[in-house]
Amino acid sequence: MSETKEFTLKEVEAHNTKKDLYMVIHDKVYDCSSFVDEHPGGEEVLLDVGGQDGTEAFEDVGHSDEAREILDGLLVGNVKRMPGDPEPKANPSASSASSSSSSSSGGFGVGLYGIILVGGAIAYGVYNYLEAQKQQQ
Numbered sequence: 621m622s623e624t625k626e627f628t629l630k631e632v633e634a635h636n637t638k639k640d641l642y643m644v645i646h647d648k649v650y651d652c653s654s655f656v657d658e659h660p661g662g663e664e665v666l667l668d669v670g671g672q673d674g675t676e677a678f679e680d681v682g683h684s685d686e687a688r689e690i691l692d693g694l695l696v697g698n699v700k701r702m703p704g705d706p707e708p709k710a711n712p713s714a715s716s717a718s719s720s721s722s723s724s725s726g727g728f729g730v731g732l733y734g735i736i737l738v739g740g741a742i743a744y745g746v747y748n749y750l751e752a753q754k755q756q757q
């Protein structure tokens with residue numbers, strides 16, 4: 621737990637073999653080498669995300685608290701993000717006030733605003749039209 625070593629994504633990428641397997645989950649770096657053979661979900665899936673960000677893969681499965689405890693024991697350090705690195709995947713602690721709302725995982729940010737705006741404009745137009753009709757009568 622007291623590990624504060626920092627790894628760039630490039631460094632993590634180099635550890636992508638079964639005997640030397642690192643993985644990033646929620647911006648932390650885990651050494652899964654000792655766990656590959658014991659993983660109830662099989663070694664394949666771990667090797668698939670070896671050296672990469674496995675946050676989505678890990679969370680999609682809905683791992684138990686026990687799995688998260690095992691993960692804690694495999695911790696070797698934190699990710700050191702360099703300019704040009706991809707955004708962290710689904711990091712709940714940084715979701716609110718982050719300055720990088722560009723095109724994150726949600727996918728309907730701008731589109732939704734567009735729909736609300738256009739819908740509002742149409743409703744306003746219809747309302748005006750009906751008011752005008754009323755006055756003519």
Ligand code: HEM
Nearest residue numbers: 652660661665666669674677678681683684686687690691
């Ligand atoms: C080092 C990271 C990981 C640890 C410590 C871990 C641990 C575990 C544990 C303890 C289980 C048993 C069920 C549970 O307690 O939730 C499990 C199941 C599973 N894991 Fe992982 N896991 C890791 C990464 C992954 C990744 C990246 C995937 C990718 C898809 C994955 C896929 C699965 C699947 C599919 C199962 C279900 C197996 C079954 O029920 O037949 N795991 N994992």
